[in-house]
Amino acid sequence: MKDLEQILQSHAFLGGCEPEYVQLLVGCARNLRFDAGEYLLREGAAADEFYLIRHGKVALEINVPGKAPIVFSTLGEGEIVGASWLVPPYRWTFDARAVELTRAIGIDAACLRRKCDADSGFGYAMMKRFVPILSQRLHATRLQLLDVYGKP
Amino acid sequence: MTVAVADPMLPQRYRVTHAQRLLDDTVSLRLTPQDGELPSWQPGQFNMLYAFGVGESAISISGADDNGFEHTVRAVGAVSRAIAALQVGDSIGLRGPFGSAWPVTAAEGADVVFVAGGLGLAPLRPAIEAVLQQRERYGRVVLRVGARRPQDLLFPEALERWRLARDVDIDVSVDHADTQWRGHVGVVTTLIAGARFDPHESIAMVCGPDVMMRFCARSLHDEGVADDRIYLSMERNMKCAIGLCGHCQFGPSFICKDGPVMRYDTIADRLNVREL
Ligand SMILES: Cc1cc2nc3c(=O)[nH]c(=O)nc-3n(C[C@H](O)[C@H](O)[C@H](O)COP(=O)(O)OP(=O)(O)OC[C@H]3O[C@@H](n4cnc5c(N)ncnc54)[C@H](O)[C@@H]3O)c2cc1C
Ligand code: FES
Numbered sequence: 001m002k003d004l005e006q007i008l009q010s011h012a013f014l015g016g017c018e019p020e021y022v023q024l025l026v027g028c029a030r031n032l033r034f035d036a037g038e039y040l041l042r043e044g045a046a047a048d049e050f051y052l053i054r055h056g057k058v059a060l061e062i063n064v065p066g067k068a069p070i071v072f073s074t075l076g077e078g079e080i081v082g083a084s085w086l087v088p089p090y091r092w093t094f095d096a097r098a099v100e101l102t103r104a105i106g107i108d109a110a111c112l113r114r115k116c117d118a119d120s121g122f123g124y125a126m127m128k129r130f131v132p133i134l135s136q137r138l139h140a141t142r143l144q145l146l147d148v149y150g151k152p
Numbered sequence: 153m154t155v156a157v158a159d160p161m162l163p164q165r166y167r168v169t170h171a172q173r174l175l176d177d178t179v180s181l182r183l184t185p186q187d188g189e190l191p192s193w194q195p196g197q198f199n200m201l202y203a204f205g206v207g208e209s210a211i212s213i214s215g216a217d218d219n220g221f222e223h224t225v226r227a228v229g230a231v232s233r234a235i236a237a238l239q240v241g242d243s244i245g246l247r248g249p250f251g252s253a254w255p256v257t258a259a260e261g262a263d264v265v266f267v268a269g270g271l272g273l274a275p276l277r278p279a280i281e282a283v284l285q286q287r288e289r290y291g292r293v294v295l296r297v298g299a300r301r302p303q304d305l306l307f308p309e310a311l312e313r314w315r316l317a318r319d320v321d322i323d324v325s326v327d328h329a330d331t332q333w334r335g336h337v338g339v340v341t342t343l344i345a346g347a348r349f350d351p352h353e354s355i356a357m358v359c360g361p362d363v364m365m366r367f368c369a370r371s372l373h374d375e376g377v378a379d380d381r382i383y384l385s386m387e388r389n390m391k392c393a394i395g396l397c398g399h400c401q402f403g404p405s406f407i408c409k410d411g412p413v414m415r416y417d418t419i420a421d422r423l424n425v426r427e428l
Contacts, residue, residue, distance in 0.1 A: 061331065
């Protein structure tokens with residue numbers, strides 16, 4: 001069986017990462033499994049753990065009172081779920097639900113923040129991995145907002 | 153002996169022999185010539201359809217059989233509304249086919265990546281069918297489809313048939329969905345990165361709204377597909393469709409005769425120019 005370090009090392013988010021940084025991350029990580037329909041996180045709750053998806057599919061949803069929730073994005077293998085743990089007040093701004101059986105690595109956010117603060121090289125390496133993802137997501141959201149397939 | 157050459161400005165009479173509503177505002181029509189044979193055509197080309205008394209519109213060929221052309225029309229204005237309202241037995245004028253074709257033959261031996269957005273699946277459909285009919289001549293075949301919502305997906309039966317076909321990697325993404333939808337949600341560009349194809353040995357064919365094609369072309373480029381192996385189908389207002397009136401001018405090109413299917417490297421710098 002692969003140990004956590006191997007699993008983390010092979011995750012797309014950490015591709016090419018220095019082994020000592022992966023070791024630092026292992027101390028904040030745990031292996032998780034979510035059945036279809038199970039929630040990984042809920043809007044408004046403390047953003048104390050985020051997830052690296054190993055396989056499966058996760059839907060990000062917004063709850064609309066009196067209506068069915070709206071799915072605004074789905075994430076799969078190699079992607080990360082959750083960014084609100086990076087910015088105070090560390091609260092989730094959406095729900096994340098496993099659409100199918102999903103295996104993920106949970107990263108304890110407080111633990112990671114502490115290690116980033118203590119070792120700025122590690123912190124910078126982590127940010128360099130997060131920022132492009134956030135930028136890609138912002139870009140994709142902008143495209144979605146354009147509603148390109150809507151009525152001309 | 154003098155051979156009469158059909159006047160490309162003169163519409164021929166066709167009859168609607170099949171009509172199917174696909175979405176609230178979109179129909180597919182089969183148009184059968186009232187006299188003579190169906191002209192030869194290639195995937196990617198378009199016809200000028202003339203709703204008598206209303207006007208003409210450029211509409212891509214979304215399929216054809218011995219009985220006629222299939223056209224998929226979205227009602228957005230006076231002409232397309234009139235065409236979309238036609239019933240079986242009604243007459244319509246048709247000029248064409250016009251324009252350039254998808255590089256179906258040139259792609260033999262390569263991996264083929266199709267990316268369709270919204271109504272863009274209609275002009276791509278004949279190219280997809282042509283590739284699948286000769287499946288053994290191509291490497292990997294990837295189809296990525298984007299739509300607004302799950303219920304706006306065009307040709308779900310064809311998608312299912314292709315999915316069951318040998319060796320076709322199909323993925324669909326919608327911009328919004330409710331929790332019943334088990335597929336992807338997000339822009340279609342996000343499905344390009346995860347697709348398995350050899351970027352250096354691929355030909356990509358992209359069809360959809362301008363903005364979507366622009367960003368898909370960039371994603372394909374970022375994946376390593378050379379710009380001269382990416383093809384887009386451009387749309388501009390048309391009048392003559394034979395390169396005379398200048399209505400469809402796109403920089404130095406006329407979409408009606410140099411396009412609609414154009415190579416990305418020849419147009420990339422113009423895709424961002426607002427006035428074009
Ligand atoms: C090569 C080519 C192939 C085409 N293939 C198809 C097809 O297979 N099916 C189909 O339904 N349409 C297709 N179109 C678009 C179609 O020609 C136009 O939608 C139609 O001519 C609009 O005419 P109208 O009088 O109905 O609407 P108009 O009154 O002229 O326009 C109504 C609204 O639609 C917008 N509009 C017009 N043309 C377009 C366009 N090309 N793209 C986006 N918005 C537009 C206008 O800006 C306006 O807001 C194609 C166009 C080209 C150039
Ligand atoms: S439509 Fe007249 S030049 Fe193209």
